[in-house]
Amino acid sequence: MLIKQPADIHPSEITPPELYARRREFLKTAAVFGAAALLPPIMRGTVAQAADDDLKLTPYKDITAYNNFYEFGSSKSDPAENAGSLKTKPWFVAVEGHCEKPGRYTLEDFLAPHPSEERIYRLRCVEAWSMVVPWLGVPLSTILPRFQPTASAKYVEFTTLLDPAQMPGQRTRLLDWPYVEGLRMDEAMNPLTLLATGLYGKELPNQNGAPLRLVVPWKYGFKSIKSIVKIRFTETQPKTTWAISGPGEYGFYANVNPAVDHPRWSQKKERRVGDLFRRETLPFNGYAEQVAGLYTGMDLKTFF
């Protein structure tokens, strides 16, 4: 059995988070100014500013203190306060359904062959706020083929841990526990889709979905299911938690779309955490170039 040894030194131990964050900024600024040098002088400032602002990292403190994770309470501050009761070691991930190699794996085995990489993504919540998060993780598209999904595998279903002893929110009936999310196979295999294990170069804090969570940056945040214990290949579209809770309000697709309002609030604008005013929301959260093709011919108002 191959057991991945954790690296002796975390990147975060070598570089303080503030500096660590700035190395990206440095690269980005360098790239932007490089490109800007080609533009007429009058436009340079605007380009640099726009690019810099759009992917400016949300502070670690905010990413880890402002969370929606109803398993630990319905208020944004609840997860940071209550998630200490979650035990993430040892952790097992069950792989089931239409595949040749189902099984129950330790998290280490599940992730073993794949090096993790950093991805800086915008995160847009259906409640019209957003963040920019430097995730650490493995693209789902490199993991799934290992289990050899069969031709019947049309969807992937993900399930969060069910344990009211560790997750006090599950003692209430706020949602239909355990939390379930799902993706169409081609969405799951899109190179943007990430299984995250860390942020800011450190292990995921419990309130952010430790030890393993999904990150689908072009969809509303509730699709990015946390603390995953089960991955199942299915032939039919999974019944997902928020879609069960409010079928008219939360769809299976849940692509970020300023043109399709949530029935109770507008999705045209969002407030980036740290900003006072709202900014325009981008179609597919700014990832249209990479993912719009997945939905050609689909009416996104019907499949919201």
Add this chain to the structure above:
Amino acid sequence: MTPQQPRLISRLGKPLVFIASLLPLVWLCWLIRQGQLGANPVETLSHHSGDWSLRFLLLTLAVTPLRRLTGWNRLQQFRRMLGLFTFFYVCLHFGVYLIFDQFFDLRAIIEDVAQRPYITVGFAGWLLLIPLAVTSTHTMIKRLGRNWQRLHRLVYVIGALGVLHYLWLVKADLTEPLVYAGVLAVLLGYRLWWWTRSARIARSIR
């Protein structure tokens, strides 16, 4: 009790209630100064001002039942001030929306009011409070005569609108809005009971 004491209460009572009613605002300002509004300060401001709007509305509606239950008629003198503080916190709440959520984007505001039921009822509640605030002066009370009370019964509608506004905006956890709804139901239910009882007594006397 010396004869001066009641007068002292009535003289000090209003300033004390006034200062106490400003405490939520002072507290908010302090949080802003300390940078303690959390990751989404505007949302915190919006929630706090909304919470205090509802609390003051319920406090205002509690004055009459409390006066009748305790027989402490002096309570009545605080009702107008509490009502005006309700209006004050609702304006603060609306101001946060107007400035930070929409930045005076009139078209977006009209769209919100027309399409989103929770905003429709919240906005209606604020609009209905305006005539009540305007007619709260002694002169207006005198001028309106019996109509003043008829007009000010609108506050029952406003209470319902305020609670609905909160109920319709939460995603899944209805606990807090239901607490407000429960308190409102008790306060309005008490009035209903009082009116039917007074009507019965009036009939039996006749």
